[in-house]
Amino acid sequence: MTYSAEGFGKLSRNYHDAYRSNLIRSKYVEQPRPVLVNNWEATYFDFDADKLYHIAEEAKNIGLDMFVLDDGWFGKRDNALLLSADLVQ
Known part of the structure; x- marks a missing residue:
C-alpha cells in the first residue's frame, strides 16, 4: 500500500519502487534487461x-x-x- 500527496505520478513511482524492492527476484531489477x-x-x-x-x-x-x-x-x-x-x- 502506498500514499502520496504529490499526485498519481508520485503514487505510481512509490508503487513501482515497492514492487521492485519486495516482489521482483530477477537479477534485472536494477539493470537493463x-x-x-x-x-x-x-x-x-x-x-x-x-x-x-x-x-x-x-x-x-x-x-x-x-x-x-x-x-x-x-x-x-x-x-x-x-x-x-x-x-x-
Missing part, C-alpha cells in the same frame, strides 16, 4: 534454418542479446487454427 528479437512477425509460418540464422546474425550485428524462436520449435505448423497444444501427444 537483455534485448531480444522474436521471429514471429518476420516469418509467421514461412521459415527455415537459413532464414532464422540470417535473422539471428542481423540481430547480433546490431547488438541484440537474444533470439527467440517463437513458432516451429515443436514441429510442423502452417496455420493459426492448429494450436501448439494439438501437436503434443
